Amino acid sequence: MRVRRMLIALLAPVSALVLAVLISSAAVLLIHKSPITTFRLMASFGVRTDSLIFAANEAIPLFVSGLAVAIGFKMGLFNIGVEGQYTLAALVAAYVGAVTPVPGVIRIVLILLVAMIVGAAWASIGGVLKITRGVHEVISTIMLNFVAFGITAYLLSHFLKQQNLRGDFVIKTKEIPSSGLIPSLNGLLRALGVHPPAGSELYGFLPLAIVIGVAYYVLVWRTRFGYDLRASGSNPDAARVSGVDSRAMVMKMMILSGAIAGLVGMPDLFGLYHRYTIDFVAGLGFTGIAVALVGRNHPVGIALAAFLFGFLDRAAQILDLEGIPKEITIIMRGVIILCVVIAYEVVRRIVQAQEVRAAAERMRLMTQEAESVPA
């Protein structure tokens, strides 16, 4: 029985992956290239040390973003606003971090705190609108995304940009001093016997991301709060009857989700940009939704999904040299999302039908037994 249940659990992701590979292969065939060559190239390039580091660096913010979305999902709340929340948070945190005169570690803590507070504050608008005015959080957070982009651009170009930059037209905040940055993990890698090539640095945010992931798991599955949270998601009426204040829950959730969302920009801020610029990494929030979906809101699943996306992105870089458009991976992403979601839905329905049938069978046996007993 246990084996069978595990097989069913594996059925969905495996069939989704197979389907995604098939559809992507069709796209490659469409341009008269060999899918086998394509995947072979991607695999061999993707497992190089620098490629893996690159993929991991891309996966770290996606993982955080996925968690921010997933914690909302767990109670049936859809925070589409992660994109706006982290953009605004990254700008303010980068600015505050660069101009506040404090020593190294405190600066790092300050930046992280500011980012979380800004993200939480911005997300809480959606929460307030939902509990006081009944505005659906999907609509409000979509609108708030665009408002956040506008405000970010406005603040950056009018107030927070670095002045007196001669001959440099990129609008950006002041650079964060290197003592206030989280150092890369290359030292640790070397100690482990891995030697990354020059210019390839594993983000120092990784341990922090793992801590957030563990905290997410403990909070959602191992605390009373998490139980209430999951109950509100899977059966709101039952949760209410058992004494969960759904309005307070919505507010807490939006604040928590926003606080995590505020951290989404941090790995790249510390590891790559060291400041907020007009071309700061965008789209992490939207991809985070996909990562949460593919990862089924479980921290391990989200981590795998984030790494898969990062890996695909990196591995595809080699394809252009072979005349295959690397954009094939963007299609793969979209296809994987749809396939995973559909596969889980179909498997869920199959399992449900089986349970109904099994229950009916037990029922029949029990009535038979009852009838066969002589009165």
Added chain:
Amino acid sequence: MIAETAPAVQVRRRPRFAVALIVAGLILALLSFVRSVTGADDLTSSGTFSATLRVSMPILLAGLGGLYAERAGIVNIGLEGMMILGTWFGAWAGWQWGPWAGVLMGMAGGATGGLLHAVATVSFGIDHIISGVAINILAAGVTRFLSVIAYTNVPGAGITQSPQVKGSIPDFNLPVAAGGHIFGLSTPDVFGWIERKRWFFLSDVGALLKGLTGNVAVLTIIAIALVPITWWILWRTAFGLRLRSVGEHPVAAESLGVRVYTMKYIAVVISGALAGMAGAFLVFEEAGIYREGQTAGRGFIALASLIFGNWRPMGVAAGAGLFGYADALQLRSNTSILALLLFAAIALALVAVWLLTRGRIVPALAVAVLSGMVFWWHAVANTVPNEFIAITPYVVTLLVLALAAQRLRPPAADGRRYRKGQSEAV
């Protein structure tokens, strides 16, 4: 809703249309007043109205698209993605065969996105928002990929843009009214003449009419015609009744023999086609090419106008017009935007008074405070940053939702999962 009995005495109400006309007249009068006070002539120039018309059409078309889907109970967050497909396929066909083929292919591209959404949400019963998000991601990826295939070795094109489309869709001037031609003979430009007189209100009406009748693209006329056509289809035909019944109460509709899945499929495909047409409009009336990121969130503005317009065709048109106006004014002059702040402040003050007469004290106070803030802003500012104009539609929508959420009425089963043969929506 079904059990409700008809009221014994029919309350006589002013027709909706008349109310709308009165409100529009009041708005124009207020604009006219602000124009004469501030001297910001662009506030009501025919050029601004003409630009408003052009900028509003993609929002209107996609908004109507959203209307069909949501009236059938399918939330369509994928409008943006379907619009992206519309821009790409529209431009590609326009480059190959000319504008009308482009419009049709744009619609077909959008409809394909709609079909995908229908398969995911109707047949597989996936959450509508999740499917929509996936379609937005997928559309961006597919168009990028297709551009690589189609435009790699084409001069003037690349992975982010198409070549110039062939030909253009003709413009149209209404004869007599806006100086159009009849059989090659030129006619007077009556509205333009009135506009140039600078009379209070009358000239503004003239400018509005001139803007709406002069140099109007044929595609715009089609788009505007779709507003009453949509209303007629959805509220005056058996097909429309079935479509809406599916969005209000699918179980009841099924018991009456309506083919719920089929209706939902049709609605979502129409939705995609209209969003695709919106994309094609962007290509043919604005840029002349496909450019990556061309839709710039207009699909979401369309969603906003759908909510703002309370899921009704005229409401969608009003929302699209409002958001288009702010956008058009920004394109023309920044001083006018400053004058628009004054307009917004006065309008908000009026809304506050109206709310007060209705006895809704708290919202009235909120609006009054907002009005005061805008007044103050107008008094101290010299310019309005462009970033703020760009976010106007979203802020307005949030305000409308915050203040009037109770008055909005989305279709009852909007966004709900529906399985054939189930007893009640779960």
